[in-house]
Amino acid sequence: MPAISFQSVSKTFASARGPLQALDQVSFDIEEGEFFGLLGPNGAGKTTLISILAGLSRPTSGHVKVMGSDVQSDYANARRQLGVVPQELVFDPFFNVREALRFQSGYFGVRHNDAWIDELLDSLGLADKAQANMRQLSGGMKRRVLVAQALVHKPRVIVLDEPTAGVDVELRQTLWQFIAKLNKQGHTVLLTTHYLEEAEALCGRIAMLKQGRVVALDRTSALLKSASSNVLRFKVDAELPKSLSDKARITGRIVQFPAHDAAEIEQYLAAVREAGLQAEDVEIRKADLEDVFLDVMAGEAR
Amino acid sequence: MTGWQALFYKEVLRFWKVSFQTVAAPVLTAVLYMLIFGHVLQGQVKVYEQVSYTAFLVPGLVMMSVLQNAFANSSSSLIQSKIMGNLVFVLLTPLSHWSWFFAYVGSSVTRGLAVGAGVFIVTSWFADLSFVAPVWILVFAVLGAAMLGALGLIAGLWAEKFDQMAAFQNFVIMPMTFLSGVFYSIHSLPAFWQQVSHLNPFFYMIDGFRYGFFGVSDVSPWLSVSIVGSALVVVSAVAIHLLRIGYKIRG
Numbered sequence: 001m002p003a004i005s006f007q008s009v010s011k012t013f014a015s016a017r018g019p020l021q022a023l024d025q026v027s028f029d030i031e032e033g034e035f036f037g038l039l040g041p042n043g044a045g046k047t048t049l050i051s052i053l054a055g056l057s058r059p060t061s062g063h064v065k066v067m068g069s070d071v072q073s074d075y076a077n078a079r080r081q082l083g084v085v086p087q088e089l090v091f092d093p094f095f096n097v098r099e100a101l102r103f104q105s106g107y108f109g110v111r112h113n114d115a116w117i118d119e120l121l122d123s124l125g126l127a128d129k130a131q132a133n134m135r136q137l138s139g140g141m142k143r144r145v146l147v148a149q150a151l152v153h154k155p156r157v158i159v160l161d162e163p164t165a166g167v168d169v170e171l172r173q174t175l176w177q178f179i180a181k182l183n184k185q186g187h188t189v190l191l192t193t194h195y196l197e198e199a200e201a202l203c204g205r206i207a208m209l210k211q212g213r214v215v216a217l218d219r220t221s222a223l224l225k226s227a228s229s230n231v232l233r234f235k236v237d238a239e240l241p242k243s244l245s246d247k248a249r250i251t252g253r254i255v256q257f258p259a260h261d262a263a264e265i266e267q268y269l270a271a272v273r274e275a276g277l278q279a280e281d282v283e284i285r286k287a288d289l290e291d292v293f294l295d296v297m298a299g300e301a302r
Numbered sequence: 303m304t305g306w307q308a309l310f311y312k313e314v315l316r317f318w319k320v321s322f323q324t325v326a327a328p329v330l331t332a333v334l335y336m337l338i339f340g341h342v343l344q345g346q347v348k349v350y351e352q353v354s355y356t357a358f359l360v361p362g363l364v365m366m367s368v369l370q371n372a373f374a375n376s377s378s379s380l381i382q383s384k385i386m387g388n389l390v391f392v393l394l395t396p397l398s399h400w401s402w403f404f405a406y407v408g409s410s411v412t413r414g415l416a417v418g419a420g421v422f423i424v425t426s427w428f429a430d431l432s433f434v435a436p437v438w439i440l441v442f443a444v445l446g447a448a449m450l451g452a453l454g455l456i457a458g459l460w461a462e463k464f465d466q467m468a469a470f471q472n473f474v475i476m477p478m479t480f481l482s483g484v485f486y487s488i489h490s491l492p493a494f495w496q497q498v499s500h501l502n503p504f505f506y507m508i509d510g511f512r513y514g515f516f517g518v519s520d521v522s523p524w525l526s527v528s529i530v531g532s533a534l535v536v537v538s539a540v541a542i543h544l545l546r547i548g549y550k551i552r553g
Contacts, residue, residue: 056393057553076396084394090387092318100391106308107395149391 001068002029003157003188004053009062011048017023022048024212025062030190030205032067035183037203037220038192039293044209046192047087053190054084061217066157079088080108083155085146087162091134097145098130101152102245108153120148123178140171147175157188164195176202200224200289208296216296220289227287227295230255232265234272234279241275244268249294258291259284306401309392315407317375324413328371329420332363336425341487349487350518357429358424361439361512362484367421368443369504372414372450373457373475378407380458381467389551399545403455403538410451411444418443431515438523439514442530446507449534450475452541459544459551478504488520506508 011023016253023045030036040046051057053064055075063070069077098117105113121127124144127155131135136240137145143163158179164172180202183189193199198219199206206223208216216223235253239245259265265284272279317324340356345354347355383389392402433439453475461467482504488496499505510526513519 051553054394055552056390058548076398079394079396082394086387086390086394088387088390090390092388093386094319095312099315103308103312104395106311107305107392107397109305109308109396186386189473236360 001032002065003032003034003067004030004190005063005065006049006053007063007065009049009059011045011052011057011062012060022212023052023059026209026214027062028207028217030188032188033183033186035180035189035204036191037199037206038209039196039199039206040192040209040249041297043211045212046209047161048212049209050084050190050192053159054082055079058097080153082155082159083150083153083157084159085150085161085163087165089142089146091137091141091142091145093133093135096128096131096133097126097148098135099135100145101148103148105152110153113152116154117148120151123181124148125174140167143167143171144175145146147178151182155187157190158182159190161192162194162217164193166199172198184237196289196293206289208293210297215299216292223292224287224289225294227258229287230259230261230265231285231287231291232259232268232282233285234282236272236277236279238277239274240277244271244275252272255279258287258295267270305395305397306405307396309401309405310408311377313405314412316379317409317413324371324375325417325420328367328417332367332421332455333424335363336360336428340428343485347486347490349490350516352398353516353518353551354429357501357516358487358512359432359485360425360429360431361515362508363425364418364422365443365508365511366479366482366484368414368418368447369419369450369479369507370475372410372447373454373471375410375413376451376454377458377467377470378454379406380455381461381464384458384462385464393551399542402545403452403542406455407448407451407538407541410454411447414447414450415468418447432517433515434517435514435523437514438510438527441527442507442511442514445527445530445534446504446511449503449507449530449537452534455538455541456544459541459549462550478502481505482508483520484508494533503529506530509536542553 006026006028009023013020013022033216048057052059053071055071058072066078067081069081071078101117105117107297121130126144126148129141134142140280147163163175178261179189189201191199205213205222206218206220233254233256236255237253240248240255247257257268259268269279336359340359344355349355349358457467457470461470481499482502483499488499488505491499505527506529509519509521510523510530513523
């Protein structure tokens with residue numbers, strides 16, 4: 001039984017400019033114990049898909065199951081298995097950290113949960129903030145409380161929607177260590193993130209969404225292999241001729257060409273020289289998830 | 303503690319933590335009404351024989367406070383949670399629409415009765431009151447608070463902005479409470495306005511509540527309790543239906 005099963009999930013929103021198809025027949029399974037990444041540009045439908053999974057939104061058609069329980073017809077069991085860290089930094093200003101966690105625990109019918117709450121506070125570096133009102137916490141601390149709230153009922157499946165957006169390095173480290181530990185203990189993790197190096201480091205399998213459709217779904221290692229294996233990277237002061245710039249990824253002075261072999265790399269460098277330009281700081285590196293992502297989104301891969 | 307009890311307790315603690323604003327302030331408002339209307343109208347207006355105007359006013363003010371605060375509790379909690387975004391914490395839980403209903407309405411009843419008790423304790427100082435039928439007093443207070451709590455739930459789900467909520471409060475709740483006979487007996491109104499008042503369920507709440515104190519009322523308490531009870535059932539059914547379909551809270 002998969003931990004999460006998306007079955008032909010579609011979602012259409014009514015908008016001022018007519019119906020907007022946010023998700024189009026999305027189907028895939030996440031097995032128990034997986035660390036799964038869901039990637040895609042803004043507006044690809046990641047958050048819509050997670051909202052449907054969490055019961056915050058309903059699909060126009062299709063089904064979603066969590067540990068075999070349908071998120072609509074058997075929502076109580078589905079939600080008991082699911083811990084969701086929302087993307088927005090929301091909090092209840094009336095309560096302190098411990099109260100917020102106790103209530104959240106209570107909503108799931110879990111009583112006398114202070115031992116686990118203390119463990120969560122410790123693991124997330126919140127132990128000294130237990131009595132602090134939510135309003136007094138910094139953004140990073142509020143984010144940690146959101147994680148604790150999602151885990152307070154010990155869900156089997158953990159969903160993190162952009163948990164590290166706008167978060168400092170220290171918290172990212174703490175958070176990933178903790179999540180990785182939970183994953184090792186058998187929890188399934190579904191992660192959406194904009195930080196592709198995080199996804200590459202953590203996720204065993206990745207799905208990429210584009211305009212509401214799954215455009216890539218494979219093991220992270222397989223996705224990395226599928227891309228052009230190398231990238232030629234250098235800096236240049238002037239503008240490249242159009243014939244070259246069309247094939248390159250340009251970020252300010254930095255130019256990157258996907259290349260399969262040495263001959264291709266030589267060709268690019270020769271073309272730059274012929275254009276009368278000077279390539280500085282030349283390096284050749286292995287393709288990473290960002291290259292795969294851009295390839296897929298450009299519609300070039302497979 | 304089952305899920306709905308946790309939500310109920312959270313909702314009670316929410317208003318209790320700011321009780322100066324949610325309990326003490328409405329008590330003060332009611333006392334001001336008492337002082338001003340009681341002073342101006344005492345001796346001028348006689349509604350029932352043997353009942354002074356000030357004594358007549360006390361149950362009206364108590365019930366008005368119960369109703370307004372029961373409404374304010376569920377409606378303001380929901381609209382705040384929606385706008386702050388923290389309603390998501392409840393939306394993510396296995397709590398059913400019944401749990402939501404009982405938690406929000408239960409906490410509204412709690413706040414309504416707390417404020418009502420406060421208003422009663424302070425205003426009863428100004429008048430000699432009798433307690434002919436205490437059970438009716440309790441029945442109307444609880445039913446009225448529950449109906450307004452459920453109405454607040456509907457308003458809280460419906461409103462997307464604070465000004466929509468203010469409009470609901472100012473154009474529906476306030477006129478209905480003020481025109482329900484808090485300050486006067488509807489028998490003193492022209493026939494047409496008496497008829498209109500009879501369409502207002504708030505009138506029956508206050509009339510029945512007052513019967514519990516004085517044993518006299520404009521209509522029979524049995525008629526009042528059946529109308530208030532029916533209104534509660536209708537409003538609750540709408541509120542539970544809206545919660546079940548996730549009206550404006552689940553996309």
